[in-house]
Amino acid sequence: MSSSTSVGTGEHPAVVLTGITKRFPGVVANSDVHLTVRRGEVHALCGENGAGKSTLMKILYGMQPPDEGTIEVNGEQVRFRTPSDAIKAGIGMVHQHFMLADNLTVQENVVLGAEALHGIGQKARRRIIELSGKTGLNVDPGVLVEQLGVADRQRVEILKVLYRGAKVIILDEPTAVLVPQEVNELFDTVRGMQEQGYTFLFISHKLDEVRAIADSVTVIRRGTTVGSADPKTVSSRQLAEMMVGSELPSPETRESTVTDTVVLDVKGLRLMTPDGSRPILDDIDMVVRSGEVVGIAGVEGNGQTELVETIMGMRKAGSGTITLQDQDLTKLGTLARREAGIGYVPEDRHRHGLLLTQPLWYNRILGYQTRRPTAKGIWLDTDGAKKDTERIVADFDVRTPGIDVPAAALSGGNQQKLVVGRELSGDPVLLIASHPTRGVDVGAQALIWDEIKRARAAGLAVLLISADLDELIGLSDTIKVMLRGRLVADADPSTVTPEDLGSAMTGAGSTSAAVQETAVVEEGEN
Amino acid sequence: MGHLRGKLLPPALAIVFSLLLCGVALIISGANPLSAFGAMVSQVGKGTTLVDILNSTGIYYIAALAVAIGFQMNLFNIGVEGQYRVAAVVAAVVGGSIALPTGIHTMVIIIAAALAGAAWASIPAILKVTRGVNEVISTIMMNGLAIGLSAYLIRRDVFGELRGNNIRTPEIPESGWMPGISFGGSGTMFGFIFVAIALGIGYWIMMNKTRFGFELRASGESSTAASAGGVNAKKMILVSMLLSGAIAGLISLPELLGRDHTFSLNFTAGIGFSGIAIALLGRNHPGGIAFGALLWAFLDKSGLALDNVGVPREIVTIMQGSIVLSVVVAYEVVRRFELASEQRRVGRELGTVGGAA
Known part of the structure; x- marks a missing residue:
């Protein structure tokens, strides 16, 4: 444990990583990574999705051993076998996906696994209250975590690592789950803690945020550190080009291809929680036309997933109708809906998109097991499936040695290209794309955007759900904001900013003429 | 080649192990393992042993196919035991009356057995689809009921x-x-063996060439991906359970049609x-x-x-x-290694994994 609290220039840096190399099957690993984090600074680690940031942090946090290279903490070389070794050395990690038990209280969550420090009673409670102030968490430790919002849950995560004595805190994509206003509050907290001597390692690929909060920036690309920059002087564009290594792709699509032909017509759609206590989807009305991309904005967990799964027939709507090109889908199953012409890029390709241990061509059949070219009547057409998989591999630039390798062997971006290629096969009239570029590399992202744009120009109707507001604004012809299971506002993508959308997503009300409220959330007309 | 190695290596290792x-168990109990194994191998050539082995193989083969259909989609049909017992009584009663x-006549008996097996399996299937009852629990309980039912059906005041x-x-x-096919003093091979072989071929075609087989395998690999791909999970549970039960219903037919011609207290249990x-x-x-059987x-x-x-034959059970x-x-270890x-x-082929930098 570190005993020193002073921020001195003559002291050892808080963390030094030297020549870290990690060979890792199928995805970009780390090779020869160098990173120096001075004590008391906010150090940003920037890189595209899949560049190797998370792997590096897992190494620093003791979750995976490096194949080569050394880790120094406060000038001493260390070797972490488990995260508890890292915690003992004063390193704490706040994961992108929260690791909290919803049905326990804040105090129970914090103390869980660290009972030896201050027990589980009043002493622990006092310590938590003392630390709560630092994190900006203003709730009683006895409150259940399930009653907290996303921002407060994140603070509980920070509280957890502080409670365990962390001086160096790794924040893994902490803003991914926050709306812009919450991001600002988080940054205030970080600055406050920085003044008290804490060191932060801030992982992000959002450059504006990096420039707003960081004292220094290290850029990682294709698994290796390509350089450092001073965020005060570097521009976002320069940073981005360091990250990408070339010109940036853009999701922008401006000339409208929207037609009058209604493809998807959803009316009065409702879905209740399994116990019937409250609606998850509440009276959804929506139209998607041929050649139109309708984007759904919303903080995760406000019903977007359920909306998609209800339209796909994977959940049974309580009431309302779903019509696709004059065909009533309301009572049909998922397969019949797919046959009617819906392509579906699911938000979690591992859970819903792929059979991971099966070869690529076998995955081509999934969702198309009743249609040509992958089936003839009750028989599978394996030759047809293989041939069409070759086509997808070629057209969508799926990087693979062949179509007989299992899907699990491909990197995330290549898996996603395969899924998008499959779902655009067979001339769908509607594509439902949930987070189509989440967790994929920048090359795959550009390709997927291009393919969606091309299909839209050819008359495809697209329902797009994305947490990436830039992607949403760039690709969509119409944006609808979803909040607590309702579509509460419409936004015009040609004028709206991510901040406007963010405030509508939290229900703070419309702050801009670009966002038109369609349902009453609070008072306030513009 | 690596493909085949992954399939053959684990069972070979397992048998050696x-x-x-x-x-070791034999040595501890004071016997000579070599003479024990030698006696087992030389027994194959004696009397009717070879034909007995083939007949038994056919019966085990059908039983394992019935279980395998469920396994393909992670359904654990422990109820094969009860399904074939009920089917055997029904087939014997129908055939005898x-x-x-x-x-x-033979065809009718076969169909009756398959239907009875499917009907017995339909109860846990329907319970699972409509009420979410775990098939492991319900099929175990159905096994108990099957023993009671078969005992009741062969009472003198019933059938x-x-x-x-x-x-x-x-x-x-x-x-x-x-x-069957008679080999004189070496015994008679059941004619139903050929039905078992046909079932095996049909099973292979179903799993690899048909839409139903695809949906079954997809459901077993990932139920979430299958449902997103339009596979109706409930229908698959119902159909695969019924199919499993129908095949289970055939298990006792080699003996019933080829040797015993009646269901009695000497009924061979435990094959499921x-x-x-x-x-x-x-x-x-x-x-x-087939190899396993x-x-x-x-x-x-x-x-x-x-x-x-002078070696207790229970050593076979240990084996x-x-x-x-x-x-x-062994399969799990090899599977992870291969992946x-x-x-x-x-x-390596795509160059995304850097060598030593």
């Missing part, structure tokens, strides 16, 4: 009759039998449970299951020779158990 384990021309000390159903007339082990051993593959039958029948060399246990472990090496290969 279990032989070693049994050898009707008179039809040769051939047609049974007393013959000597044995209660049994009326004998099936000769028109309902299925002739062996089927579970054999399906595991054969990885649900029709070829692997043959191994099982060999151990069963040639184990009789152990008594002659069967240790083979299954080690084969499951990792495949990922490394893909990474």
Whole structure:
């Protein structure tokens, strides 16, 4: 444990990583990574999705051993076998996906696994209250975590690592789950803690945020550190080009291809929680036309997933109708809906998109097991499936040695290209794309955007759900904001900013003429 | 080649390991393992042992196919045991109480057995689909009920009759039998063996060439991906459970049609449970299951020779158990190893994994 609290220039840096190399099957690993984090600074680690940031942090946090290279903490070389070794050395990690038990209280969550420090009673409670102030968490430790919002849950995560004595805190994509206003509050907290001597390692690929909060920036690309920059002087564009290594792709699509032909017509759609206590989807009305991309904005967990799964027939709507090109889908199953012409890029390709241990061509059949070219009547057409998989591999630039390798062997971006290629096969009239570029590399992202744009120009109707507001604004012809299971506002993508959308997503009300409220959330007309 | 290695290596390792384990057990109990194993192998050539092994293989094969269909989509049909018991009584009663021309009579018995097995399996299937009842629990309980039901059905005041000390159903007339292939003093092979082979071929075609097989495999691999791909999970549970039960219904037919011609207290029990082990051993593959069934039958029948060399034949049970246990472990180890090496290969060919920098 570190005993020193002073921020001195003559002291050892808080963390030094030297020549870290990690060979890792199928995805970009780390090779020869160098990173120096001075004590008391906010150090940003920037890189595209899949560049190797998370792997590096897992190494620093003791979750995976490096194949080569050394880790120094406060000038001493260390070797972490488990995260508890890292915690003992004063390193704490706040994961992108929260690791909290919803049905326990804040105090129970914090103390869980660290009972030896201050027990589980009043002493622990006092310590938590003392630390709560630092994190900006203003709730009683006895409150259940399930009653907290996303921002407060994140603070509980920070509280957890502080409670365990962390001086160096790794924040893994902490803003991914926050709306812009919450991001600002988080940054205030970080600055406050920085003044008290804490060191932060801030992982992000959002450059504006990096420039707003960081004292220094290290850029990682294709698994290796390509350089450092001073965020005060570097521009976002320069940073981005360091990250990408070339010109940036853009999701922008401006000339409208929207037609009058209604493809998807959803009316009065409702879905209740399994116990019937409250609606998850509440009276959804929506139209998607041929050649139109309708984007759904919303903080995760406000019903977007359920909306998609209800339209796909994977959940049974309580009431309302779903019509696709004059065909009533309301009572049909998922397969019949797919046959009617819906392509579906699911938000979690591992859970819903792929059979991971099966070869690529076998995955081509999934969702198309009743249609040509992958089936003839009750028989599978394996030759047809293989041939069409070759086509997808070629057209969508799926990087693979062949179509007989299992899907699990491909990197995330290549898996996603395969899924998008499959779902655009067979001339769908509607594509439902949930987070189509989440967790994929920048090359795959550009390709997927291009393919969606091309299909839209050819008359495809697209329902797009994305947490990436830039992607949403760039690709969509119409944006609808979803909040607590309702579509509460419409936004015009040609004028709206991510901040406007963010405030509508939290229900703070419309702050801009670009966002038109369609349902009453609070008072306030513009 | 690597593909085949991944399939053959685990069972080979498992058998070697279990032989070693049994050898140790034999040495501890004071016997010579070499003479014990030698006696088992030489038993194959004696009397009717070879034909007995083949007949047993056919029966085990059908049982394992029934279990494997469920396994393909992660349904654990422990109820094969009860399904074939009920089917055997029903088939014997139907066969013994009707008179039809040769051939047609046999067909009717086969269909009755399959329907009875499917009907018995439909109860846990419907419970699972409508109420979410775990099929492991419900099929185990159905096994208990099957014993009671079969005992009731062969009571003298129901369908049974007393013959000597044995209660049994009326004998099936000769028109309902299925002739076998006689090898004289070496025994008679059941004609139903050929039906078992046909079932194996049909199973392979279904799993690899049909839409239903695809949906079954997809559901087993990832139920979430299957449902997003339009596979109706409930329908798959129902259909695969019924199919599993129908095949289970055929298990007793080799003996019923080829030798016993009646259901009596001497009924061969426990085959359903062996089927579970054999399906595991054969990885649900029709070829692997055939091999597993043959191994099982060999151990069963040639184990009789152990008594002659003063070794308790229960050692065979130890061997069967240790083979299954080690084969499951070996498959998992090899599977993980193969996946990792495949990922490394893909990474190497695409150059995404840097060598030493």
